[in-house]
Amino acid sequence: MPEPLLEVRDLKVSFHTEDGLVRAVSGVSFTLSEGETLGIVGESGCGKSVTMMSVMRLIIDPNARFEGEVLYKGVDLMKLSQDEMREIRGRGIAMIFQDPMTSLTPVYRVGWQIAEQIRAHERVSRQAAHSRAIELLSAVGIPHAKERVNDYPHQFSGGMRQRVMIAMAVSCNPDLLIADEPTTALDVTIQAQILNLIRKLKDDFGSAVVLITHDMGVVADIADRVAVMYAGRIVEQGEKRELFYDAQHPYTWGLLGSIARLDRPKPRRLTTIRGMPPSLINLPPGCAFGDRCPHRFDRCRELPELTDKLGNGHLDACHLGPEQKKDLREVTIHPELTPGPP
Amino acid sequence: MLTFIVRRTLWTALIMFVITLLVFVIFFKTPGIDPARAIAGRNPSPQILAEIRHQFGLDRPFPVQYALMMKRLFITRDLVSYSNQGQLVLPEIFAAAPATLSLVFGAAVIWVVMSVAMGVAAAVLKGTVFDPLLMILALIGISMPVFWLGEVTNLITQSRLHDTFLFSWVPPLGYTPFTQDPLRWFEGLVMPWLTLSILYIGFYARVLRANLLEIQNEDYIRTARAKGLSERRVLLRHTLRTSMITFVSLFGLDFGVLVGGGALLTEVVFGIHGVGFLTYLSLTNLDLPVIMATVVYGAFFIVLANALVDIAYAWLDPRVRPT
Numbered sequence: 001m002p003e004p005l006l007e008v009r010d011l012k013v014s015f016h017t018e019d020g021l022v023r024a025v026s027g028v029s030f031t032l033s034e035g036e037t038l039g040i041v042g043e044s045g046c047g048k049s050v051t052m053m054s055v056m057r058l059i060i061d062p063n064a065r066f067e068g069e070v071l072y073k074g075v076d077l078m079k080l081s082q083d084e085m086r087e088i089r090g091r092g093i094a095m096i097f098q099d100p101m102t103s104l105t106p107v108y109r110v111g112w113q114i115a116e117q118i119r120a121h122e123r124v125s126r127q128a129a130h131s132r133a134i135e136l137l138s139a140v141g142i143p144h145a146k147e148r149v150n151d152y153p154h155q156f157s158g159g160m161r162q163r164v165m166i167a168m169a170v171s172c173n174p175d176l177l178i179a180d181e182p183t184t185a186l187d188v189t190i191q192a193q194i195l196n197l198i199r200k201l202k203d204d205f206g207s208a209v210v211l212i213t214h215d216m217g218v219v220a221d222i223a224d225r226v227a228v229m230y231a232g233r234i235v236e237q238g239e240k241r242e243l244f245y246d247a248q249h250p251y252t253w254g255l256l257g258s259i260a261r262l263d264r265p266k267p268r269r270l271t272t273i274r275g276m277p278p279s280l281i282n283l284p285p286g287c288a289f290g291d292r293c294p295h296r297f298d299r300c301r302e303l304p305e306l307t308d309k310l311g312n313g314h315l316d317a318c319h320l321g322p323e324q325k326k327d328l329r330e331v332t333i334h335p336e337l338t339p340g341p342p
Numbered sequence: 343m344l345t346f347i348v349r350r351t352l353w354t355a356l357i358m359f360v361i362t363l364l365v366f367v368i369f370f371k372t373p374g375i376d377p378a379r380a381i382a383g384r385n386p387s388p389q390i391l392a393e394i395r396h397q398f399g400l401d402r403p404f405p406v407q408y409a410l411m412m413k414r415l416f417i418t419r420d421l422v423s424y425s426n427q428g429q430l431v432l433p434e435i436f437a438a439a440p441a442t443l444s445l446v447f448g449a450a451v452i453w454v455v456m457s458v459a460m461g462v463a464a465a466v467l468k469g470t471v472f473d474p475l476l477m478i479l480a481l482i483g484i485s486m487p488v489f490w491l492g493e494v495t496n497l498i499t500q501s502r503l504h505d506t507f508l509f510s511w512v513p514p515l516g517y518t519p520f521t522q523d524p525l526r527w528f529e530g531l532v533m534p535w536l537t538l539s540i541l542y543i544g545f546y547a548r549v550l551r552a553n554l555l556e557i558q559n560e561d562y563i564r565t566a567r568a569k570g571l572s573e574r575r576v577l578l579r580h581t582l583r584t585s586m587i588t589f590v591s592l593f594g595l596d597f598g599v600l601v602g603g604g605a606l607l608t609e610v611v612f613g614i615h616g617v618g619f620l621t622y623l624s625l626t627n628l629d630l631p632v633i634m635a636t637v638v639y640g641a642f643f644i645v646l647a648n649a650l651v652d653i654a655y656a657w658l659d660p661r662v663r664p665t
Contacts, residue, residue, distance in 0.1 A: 058567055062469050082573065090570030097568075102561040105580050106661055107587075116579075117569040152660040168569065 003074055004031040005175055005208050006055070011068035013047070013054050015061060020281040024050045026232040027068075029306075034175065037202065037209040039223030039240070041216060041255065043277050047232040048212045052178045056095055057085050072176070091121040094169035096198075098181040100161035104153035111137070111149030114168045121172050136167040139204075140197060159190035163197065170201050177207045183218060195222055216259050220244060228252050231278055231288035234306055238314035248309070248316035248325060250293045250332060257333040264334065271333065287319070295320060295328050354645045361641050362634060366408050369630050377424050380628060398424075415635060425627040431635045435617060439639075441517045442616030445538065445608065446600040448531055453539035453546060454593065460543065461550030462582065468555065477551065483544030492537045492611030499533055515613035534612040538605055542596065549592065553585040560584075587659045591651050598647020602640030 013025040025047040032038050040048045053059050055070050057077060070077040072092065077085065089095075097103045104113060114136060115129035124132075130149070137145035140163040153161060162182060169177055179198060183191035199222055202209050213219060219226050220240065227237040228251065236249040247253055257271035275292040278284070286301040287293070293300070299319040306317040320328070369375065378394045379386065386394075395401040399410055414421040415432075423429040464476040499509040511529055518526040557563065558581055566580045567573075606618030613619075617636055624632035656663045 056568060058564060060567075086570050086572060088570070089568055095568040097561060097565060099561055103565045105562040105566065105584065107584055107659060116571070120570050120572075120575075154661045165565070168565075 004071075005034045005036075005073065006032040006210075007069075007071040008051070008055065009069040009071070011051060011054060011070065012066070013050050013059070014065045016063040016065070017281075022280045023232055023283060024280055025054065026283070028229070028232075028234055029068075030227055030234065030237065032176070032208050032210065035202075035206055035208055037211060037222055037224045039219035039226045040210060040212045040229060041214065041219055041226060042229035043214060045277060045280070046229045047280075048214075048229050049180050051229075052095075052180060052210060052212055056089060056093060056178065057082075058089075058095075087121070090117050090174070091172045092174055093176045093178065094172070094174040095178040095180065096162070096165050096169050096182045099185045100158055100165050101185065103165055104161060106153055109150050109152055110156070110164045114164070114171055117168055118171050132171065133167070136171055137164065140164070140167040140170075140201070141193075142167075159186055159194065162186060162190075162194055166194070166197060166201065170205055170207070173205055174207055176210065177202070178210045178212070180212045181214070182211070183215075184213070191218075198222065216255055228255065231283060232280060233288065233317065234315075235289065235318070236314075236316040237306070238312075238316075242312070242314045246310075246314070247329065247333075248314065248322070249289075249318050250295055250320075250328075251289045253329055253332040254292075287317075294332060350649055354642075357645060358638060358641055361637060362412065363408070365634055365637050366411070366630075369628075369633070370404070375628055377628070377630060381424050381427075411631070411634065415631075415638065421631045421635060423629055423632055425629045431631045434632070435620065435635055435639055438615055438617045438620045440519060441614050442601060442603065442605060442609065442618060444517070444520065444527065444531060445534055445605055445614055445616060446597065448535040449538040449542070449600075449605075450593075450597055452535055453542040456539070456543045457546030457550060458582075458589075460547035461554060462577070464547065464551040465554035465558070465581075466577065473551075477548060480544035480547045483540045484548075486540065488537060488541060488607045489611055491540065492534075492608060495533050495537055496611065517614040517616070534608055534614060537612070538600075538608045546589065546592070550585060550589055553588050554581055557581050557584050587655065590654050590658060594647045594651030594654060595644075598644045598650075599640075601647070602643035603636055604640070 008031070009029050011025055011028045012023070015022045015024060028047070028051050030038065040051070042048050050059065054066060055072075055077065057080075059066075066078060068078070072088065077088065080088070104110065108116075111130055111133040114133035115126065118124060118129040118132055119126070122129075134145050134149050137149055142148055142160060142163055148156075153164070156164060166182075177198070182198065183194050186194060195218060198209065198211075201207070209222075211218065211222060223240050225238065226240050226243045227234045228243070228249065229235065230251050236243065236247065236252050238248075243252065244256070247256055251273070254271070254273035258273065260270060273292055278288055278291065285303060287296075287304050290296050290300040297319070302319070304317040304319050306315050308315050309322055318325070377398070378391050378400055381394050381398065382390055392401075399407055402410075411421070419432050421431040423431055423434070460476055460480060464473045467473045467476075496515065499512040500515065503509050504512065512533060513526060513530045516530065518530050520527040563576060563580055566576045571579075603617040603621050605616065606622055608614070609616045609618040610622050617639060620632060621636040621640075623629070624636060
């Protein structure tokens, strides 16, 4: 088996705060091969962004503590100096952020900002970097790129700014593109365009992509594999088909149940996951989802391991057996379709 | 752009009008002020007082007096001091301006350089002991009144330690024009520059530090890091560059006030005969023409500084540029 592009091993991130130790990420492991697209799904505050920000070593909070390994092409990023890390940021691994309205420095022309990144990593002239910026801008679908390259960020709409961000991210041909909720702040009509753009660039540039989102629809659209996170841990991980058609974790069922689907009879109302995610300070022992899980039983007091119970690379962290789950799943996702008390 | 300039000029004229009117009214409505008595000298006879009143137009109706003064200030430019017979006011102000400009320009250079250095250092060293240390230092600088600091400086450099190698180079109080002796000009201004700038160093360092820390949390700073830029470049080209928008607009206003005569205390303490000193003298003598002229001079510079700030603002922040 070839060496994976990115391998995260037992990553733990915690923050010291006045209220106590916040365990934002408590033991996350996953691998990513070249050219692959991984979707990381979960509610706000479940540690998706912190995980990927830690991979980039972009968390500079002095109260943050990191454990575990992040192997990028076999090199542990956690052990690199800031200078070595800088070589990788933007060149090996690039990142797109959630809010394009605030992600560009307001006082510089967009072309200048793209050229700045190119010139931070390659010894090219100002002119060459500028023309590369124009090419990139037209590649991401900005009309009249030649003129717009000299515009300031505030002269672009949100969707266009996200295109600029994407152009910047791919400017140095990164192996890995991390997209942190790239469509959350955009209009629905623009969301699809941006996702298509990411998919197209992924094919053109051959980058692997990690897509962080809370939208199962986005994941279904673009990912090869999916990891579902809850309270700082991965609770289920597998191929996209597996995850959507044979979901194993009750939390995933909840996420799937809360999508309005057009290919099924219309339910009276969408299923919701009752309750709120637990506080990450003093997380109780046992399954973190236990308090919200409709199928909780005694063993849930122990922390479930993320293991491959089906024997096909589809991991989940739930004590229920695969046979039990088959019965419970439909009831949880589509209570309308099954007889019995709702 | 043209409408901007025209509107600006009209506003300036209106502001000047209101200010001059206010100064005029306050002067004549303040109890116990009689310019004629001040002009006449000691124990004047009523006849002499009446004669002076007539000669200076003080017996004419209020609006006429105001109009006459404005005419002599702006049009004929031959306004004469009340207390200094025959002294033309405008040349006096123009003669005083170089001293004020020298003082304020030098102090501004020191305060910009020092406050940027201190503010950046404090922001970068946040979390260490140096940040609170620098900020306490800045607070001390803000807390020291200029007149007190100036007197203490004079006490040390002119008297107590003047004979030691430390301060033997400090010349006696007063201002030497640059054209007359550049070295002496510089030596004589070092202490006033430092004294005047300390307050502003403290204030600007604190404002800049707070602004830098605020900007450091912006999304675009995270983007800049994610691009693989060096910390130094992120700090200078992104964080500091953006915070200059605030810094420059503050600076413009303070600078305008000081050039307009706001360095009065420093000028008086160090015996620099600039516009502030002139204002001080005219206020103690209740010399209305000079007060009026210095106020107009000051207002002019403040309005000018405001306009320059607006231009600098548009230059620094593309978002406010008219398209």
